[in-house]
Structures are given as C-alpha cells and as structure tokens.
Ligand SMILES: NC(=O)C1=CN([C@@H]2O[C@H](COP(=O)(O)OP(=O)(O)OC[C@H]3O[C@@H](n4cnc5c(N)ncnc54)[C@H](O)[C@@H]3O)[C@@H](O)[C@H]2O)C=CC1
C-alpha cells in the first residue's frame with residue numbers, strides 16, 4: 001500500500017524525490033512557492049510531508065505552518081545548511097515552529113541529477129525516534145536508493161551542511177589546478193573542521209564517517225554536478241560571489257552556511273581556518289591563491305583537532 005506523500009519545495013531535489021517515489025507507487029502531491037496558495041492545504045489527508053526547500057525557505061515556511069500542522073503528521077527534512085539569521089539547522093528550526101512534530105532528516109551523497117538518471121545511491125534517515133526512522137527506511141527505499149538509519153539528526157545535519165563549504169573549497173582547489181595532493185589535504189583538514197562543528201553541536205563522531213559526512217563530502221567535492229563545487233571553481237576563475245551565483249542560477253548553500261558557521265565559531269571559540277578563508281574570499285578581502293597561501297603558512301600543529 002503506497003503512502004500519500006506531500007513534497008513542499010519542488011526545486012531540483014524536491015522534484016527528484018517526487019519522481020522517485022511516484023515511480024514506487026506512492027501517491028505524490030506537491031506545493032512550491034511559485035505555485036502560490038497555502039502550503040497547509042497540501043498537507044491535508046497525507047501520511048508524510050517531505051520538505052525540500054532551500055535553507056532560506058525553512059524559517060518562513062515554518063512560521064507560516066505554525067499551529068496549522070496536522071497532528072501526528074511526520075516531517076522529513078531534506079534541506080542542507082545552517083540558517084544565517086538563526087544559526088540553526090533545518091530540524092532545529094522545524095522544532096522551534098512545530099515542537100511536537102514527528103521529525104526525521106534525509107541526508108547523504110545524493111546528487112539529484114544522478115538519481116534522476118536511475119543511478120544507484122545510498123542515504124541516511126536520521127531521527128531521535130528510531131521507530132519513525134525504521135518505518136520510513138522501509139517505506140521510502142527504492143531499487144536505486146538504499147536507505148540506512150541513524151539516531152543522530154543534529155550530527156547528520158551538521159555534516160550535510162558543512163560538506164558544502166568544503167566542497168566549495170575543493171572547487172577552488174581544482175579550479176586553481178592545485179593537484180591531487182592539495183585536494184586530498186584540503187578534504188582531510190576539511191573533515192577535521194566538520195568534526196569540530198558536529199561534535200560541538202552534540203553530534204556523534206560515527207556520523208562524520210557515514211553517508212551524510214564523508215560520503216556526501218566525497219560526492220560533492222568531486223563532481224561538477226555539485227553547485228557548491230562549481231561555485232568554487234568560478235571563484236577560482238576570478239568571479240565574485242554574485243556573478244558566480246548568477247551563473248549557477250540555483251540554490252548554492254555553501255556561502256551562507258560558511259558565514260553562519262563562522263559566526264557560530266566566533267561565538268563559541270572554534271578554530272575553522274578553511275571556513276574562515278572561504279568567508280574572507282567571499283567578502284572580497286583576498287584572492288583565491290592568497291587564501292591558499294595563508295592556509296599553508298599557519299602555525300604548525302599536531303594533526304588531531306576534535
Ligand atoms: N539538488 C541536490 O542534488 C540536492 C539538494 N539538497 C538540498 O535540498 C535543498 C533544496 O535544494 P534544490 O532543490 O537543489 O534547490 P533549488 O534551487 O532547485 O530549489 C529550491 C527550492 O526552495 C524553494 N524556496 C526557496 N525559498 C523559499 C521560501 N522562502 N519559501 C518557500 N520555498 C522556498 C524554491 O521555491 C525551490 O522550490 C537545499 O538545502 C539543498 O542543499 C539535498 C540533497 C541533494
């Protein structure tokens with residue numbers, strides 16, 4: 001028996017998920033901002049709400065749905081990032097607006113275009129409620145999307161958000177032609193920065209090496225299908241932020257997440273040198289090559305961070 005699923009946000013990711021689950025025999029409905037109308041009306045008589053809006057859309061959507069969410073309806077959050085105004089992840093924002101909602105997060109190496117082409121992928125369903133994660137795992141699996149579960153939504157989201165910043169930096173590294181040694185070093189030190197944020201937010205270190213952490217970092221930092229990676233290579237070519245965003249013409253979460261993470265780091269006293277250089281580059285304070293040079297010349301230290 002198929003589920004009645006409503007997808008809120010019909011961009012690249014929402015559209016892909018919609019087609020994927022429709023092909024599995026589920027009944028799909030959707031709402032997108034460009035449709036206008038009331039998102040709450042799309043939630044009537046459904047079994048699951050999947051939210052795939054970009055991070056800037058989460059807070060306004062949450063506010064609009066506050067007090068109007070059908071009782072007991074589970075919400076599967078698919079947005080990756082840290083909100084620049086609240087410095088929260090998507091599930092933290094959903095909890096603010098909908099304190100009692102049964103909540104799960106979907107994250108992993110899932111470039112939408114590859115899934116659309118029927119290529120195999122895996123992802124993780126994360127929830128504080130293990131019963132909900134297991135139920136969704138069984139119901140939402142497809143022959144091309146293998147689902148795992150974990151009980152670490154905040155760690156899963158921290159990893160999914162921060163990998164976009166490191167993928168952006170990887171695009172810069174490849175765009176500058178810095179080679180395989182530099183790229184591998186950057187990804188390792190980037191993973192160490194993801195670990196700092198993940199652990200400080202209360203996530204589990206096993207999540208770092210799972211699909212939402214290392215898995216998504218490898219996919220995103222090595223594929224020109226990734227908007228964050230492409231954005232980084234445009235910065236390396238000398239584009240400024242708004243020119244690069246204009247050329248990509250779709251959601252690029254890395255820049256706002258980098259700024260939000262740096263704001264958290266300054267507040268909490270975390271050391272995130274790669275993230276900090278990305279933010280300075282975005283602000284036009286230095287050129288890409290200079291950012292790399294400064295990273296190379298930092299004080300020497302032991303490898304372990306977290
Ligand atoms: N495209 C991909 O391969 C994947 C994307 N994601 C994540 O999914 C989220 C959405 O990404 P895409 O669909 O790729 O981006 P997109 O640019 O194709 O679509 C963004 C969607 O968010 C909606 N939106 C933006 N602001 C809004 C607001 N204020 N209120 C309501 N809706 C609003 C837009 O109308 C659109 O439907 C991002 O957080 C991204 O990191 C996650 C996994 C894979």
Ligand SMILES: O=C(CO)COP(=O)(O)O
Nearest residue numbers: 108109110111226227228
């Ligand atoms: O999160 C993604 C793949 O898992 C999509 O990455 P981009 O947003 O960089 O395209």
